[in-house]
Amino acid sequence: MRHACLVVASALAVIVAALPGVARSHPHVFVSVDAEVQYDAQGQMTGVQHSWSFDEMYSASAVLGLDKNGDGAYDRAELQELAQINVESLKEFDYFTFMTIEGEPVTFTAPVDYYVEADAQGLLTLTFTLPMQAPVKHGSLKVDLSIYDPSFFIAFSFAEKNPVRLASSAPVGCEISVRRPNQEQANTQLTEDMFAGEVTVDYGSSFADTAEIRCGQ
Amino acid sequence: MKPVLLVMLLAMVALVAMTSQSGVAGAQTSTGQDATRSAGSQIEPKSMLAGRSEERAASGWYADSMRWLQRQQQGLNRMLTGGIRDLKSNGTVAALMLLVGLSFLYGVLHAAGPGHGKAVISSYAVASAETIRRSIALSFLAAFFQALSAIAIVGIMAIALRATGLEIQQWARRLEQVSFAAIALLGAWLLVAALRRHVWAPRVHATEDHHHEHHHGHHGHAHVPEPTSLAGPWSWRRAVALAAAVGVRPCSGAILLLVFALTQGIFWAGVAGTFAMALGTALTVAALAVMAVGTRKIAERAASDRLGRWIEAIAGIGGAALVLGLGTVLFLASLGPAPPF
Numbered sequence: 001m002r003h004a005c006l007v008v009a010s011a012l013a014v015i016v017a018a019l020p021g022v023a024r025s026h027p028h029v030f031v032s033v034d035a036e037v038q039y040d041a042q043g044q045m046t047g048v049q050h051s052w053s054f055d056e057m058y059s060a061s062a063v064l065g066l067d068k069n070g071d072g073a074y075d076r077a078e079l080q081e082l083a084q085i086n087v088e089s090l091k092e093f094d095y096f097t098f099m100t101i102e103g104e105p106v107t108f109t110a111p112v113d114y115y116v117e118a119d120a121q122g123l124l125t126l127t128f129t130l131p132m133q134a135p136v137k138h139g140s141l142k143v144d145l146s147i148y149d150p151s152f153f154i155a156f157s158f159a160e161k162n163p164v165r166l167a168s169s170a171p172v173g174c175e176i177s178v179r180r181p182n183q184e185q186a187n188t189q190l191t192e193d194m195f196a197g198e199v200t201v202d203y204g205s206s207f208a209d210t211a212e213i214r215c216g217q
Numbered sequence: 218m219k220p221v222l223l224v225m226l227l228a229m230v231a232l233v234a235m236t237s238q239s240g241v242a243g244a245q246t247s248t249g250q251d252a253t254r255s256a257g258s259q260i261e262p263k264s265m266l267a268g269r270s271e272e273r274a275a276s277g278w279y280a281d282s283m284r285w286l287q288r289q290q291q292g293l294n295r296m297l298t299g300g301i302r303d304l305k306s307n308g309t310v311a312a313l314m315l316l317v318g319l320s321f322l323y324g325v326l327h328a329a330g331p332g333h334g335k336a337v338i339s340s341y342a343v344a345s346a347e348t349i350r351r352s353i354a355l356s357f358l359a360a361f362f363q364a365l366s367a368i369a370i371v372g373i374m375a376i377a378l379r380a381t382g383l384e385i386q387q388w389a390r391r392l393e394q395v396s397f398a399a400i401a402l403l404g405a406w407l408l409v410a411a412l413r414r415h416v417w418a419p420r421v422h423a424t425e426d427h428h429h430e431h432h433h434g435h436h437g438h439a440h441v442p443e444p445t446s447l448a449g450p451w452s453w454r455r456a457v458a459l460a461a462a463v464g465v466r467p468c469s470g471a472i473l474l475l476v477f478a479l480t481q482g483i484f485w486a487g488v489a490g491t492f493a494m495a496l497g498t499a500l501t502v503a504a505l506a507v508m509a510v511g512t513r514k515i516a517e518r519a520a521s522d523r524l525g526r527w528i529e530a531i532a533g534i535g536g537a538a539l540v541l542g543l544g545t546v547l548f549l550a551s552l553g554p555a556p557p558f
Contacts, residue, residue: 028469029558030291055291056298058558061476065381085383085557092554122480153556155291 027155030055033147034159036167037213043171044135047108048097048145052126053159059124079116079124087111087128095130096156098208099145107133138171138215148208157209164211174215293323297490298477305481313489320474320490324360324497327470334359334463335502337400337543339509341459344407344536346513346529352506355456360499362464364491366392367471371487375479382476386555389467394551396466401544403462407537415530470494 034051054062062082063074090096090111099106114128145164147156157180158164164176300316328335338359342352370388374380380388471491478487516528 027290028473029556030294031558054558055294057294057473057477060480061382061385061473062558063382064375064385064476064480065379082383087557089555089557093557149556151556154558 027149027152029058029154031154031156032159033156033209034163035145035147035211036165037143037145037170038129038131038167039138039169039171040135041169042135042137043169044137045132045143046135047129047131048099049113049129049167050095050097050127050147052156054124054126056121056123059118059122062124063118063122074118074122076115076117079118083114083116083126083128086116086126087114093149096147096149096154097130097145098148099132099143101136101141101143103142106136109133138174138213140214140216143213144210145213146208146210158211163209164213166213171215174213177212177214179210179212289326290323293319293326297323297474301474301478301481301483301486301490304486305483313486316486316490317493320493321497323470324494324499325501326497327468327494328360328498328501333363333468333498333502334400335505337463337540338459338502339506340536340539340543341403341407342506342510342536343513343532344411344534344540345455346532347510349507349510351456352510353503355460356503356506357496357499358456358460359463360495360502362460363466363468363498364471364495366465367467367475367491368488370467371472371475371479372484375476376484385472385476389469389472390551390555393466394548396462396464397544397548397551399462399465399544401541401548403459404537404539404541404544408534408541411530411533411537415533468494468498 032053034053036049036051037045038047038049040046063079066078066082067074068078087110095108095111097108099108108130109132111128111130114126116124116126118124147158149156158178163178166174166176296319297316300312300319304312304316327333338352338356341347342355347355370385370392374385374388471494474490474494475484475487478484478490513528513532517525520528
């Protein structure tokens with residue numbers, strides 16, 4: 001029956017139209033981002049050191065069962081396996097780190113110096129360094145850095161104060177300006193350190209917090 | 218006629234409520250963006266700004282409402298952890314009521330985002346011409362199973378087996394895959410049944426006396442002999458099968474709440490919160506399922522006999538195909554790399 005084929009075809013069209021909505025998730029994990037752009041002795045940009053602090057609920061569930069020595073605290077050694085698994089699975093997601101130099105995306109290699117720490121309240125922070133494939137002389141190049149999850153399962157937002165900094169070896173005259181497209185008035189406490197509001201894969205970056213790094217003019 | 222009108226009225230109210238929320242969110246967001254823009258204008262060239270604002274505009278009210286939902290979720294997330302700690306230190310009924318209320322709200326909002334079988338249940342209800350009441354029952358059953366699944370996984374793994382958070386996450390993921398696969402299988406089954414009814418045996422259909430009342434009776438579509446019980450009229454077995462398929466996937470939000478309650482030493486509070494959350498989820502899912510079923514009923518009522526049969530065929534086959542498609546897409550997506558956190 002030709003009509004039936006038509007019906008099935010239109011149903012399939014509906015499915016395809018619904019695809020991005022279906023695949024999209026909603027955030028369960030909230031991350032406050034702190035990043036330091038690394039430079040070598042020659043003043044070339046070499047990578048990014050991340051410190052990502054997690055929300056209380058995620059932190060509690062991530063450390064569950066990891067207090068191996070039973071002292072009620074979670075030290076770095078106990079959390080090393082977690083750090084390892086985290087950075088390894090981050091690769092599939094490009095480390096959620098999107099850096100462009102004059103609009104060209106930067107490629108990063110495997111993270112180094114990674115560890116997870118728990119603070120006095122039990123909040124976890126994952127620290128790792130993401131080396132760039134090749135060092136870049138900053139000069140007058142426009143460098144933009146944003147951290148976000150295009151699929152929105154994890155909600156990243158820049159930390160409230162100095163979320164992105166430059167290492168001390170950075171060339172003189174470099175400045176960072178942070179853009180938070182999705183931040184609301186500071187008087188609404190609820191949304192003060194709101195995460196990057198990227199909603200669709202296509203528009204994700206335009207809703208993410210972004211740091212613009214400019215050196216010299 | 219009256220119940221149908223009532224449903225449509227409710228659906229309209231829900232729709233208006235949803236749009237007005239997104240409208241408010243849009244206004245809020247644009248204020249925020251304006252502030253950022255004017256602050257950023259000192260450092261940004263004009264052309265860049267223009268390009269960005271266009272991008273933002275292109276995302277529209279849907280993006281705005283999604284962001285609004287997500288903001289509320291983060292706020293609620295924090296209030297929930299605060300609520301559990303408060304309950305732990307005070308142990309008052311008021312603290313418990315607050316936690317239950319917050320969890321309920323979390324559930325309502327949570328289900329408004331993608332997931333939780335909204336689309337699956339709506340499609341199923343439309344495909345199998347369920348009544349409004351049964352669609353609601355189905356939504357609540359699925360949410361109840363989802364709550365049980367989360368409680369079971371945390372209860373068994375964290376308490377009995379002393380598993381780590383990572384292991385719980387892996388198991389939740391496995392259950393999620395099982396759920397999506399089961400939904401796809403159920404969809405395939407429904408599709409075969411619908412095709413048999415409307416395409417492969419159209420003569421049976423055409424020769425039958427087709428009254429309008431048929432579509433609204435509580436006996437469903439018993440007028441065509443069905444090959445399997447799954448394709449027949451409302452059966453508890455079938456409803457439970459669908460609810461189980463959807464509900465076997467534990468809600469990640471509920472797992473997080475349960476584990477957090479566990480680490481605070483008041484697991485029972487997490488269980489109470491999880492059921493409240495499920496109630497909220499069920500409400501949102503049921504609202505959408507009712508809208509979907511109501512739309513079908515309106516269309517059938519308005520249509521002539523001939524058109525009515527077409528609507529029946531389209532809803533039956535399309536709805537089943539949708540369940541199959543959703544299950545397949547979700548299953549394939551769930552095979553991808555697991556999120557690191």
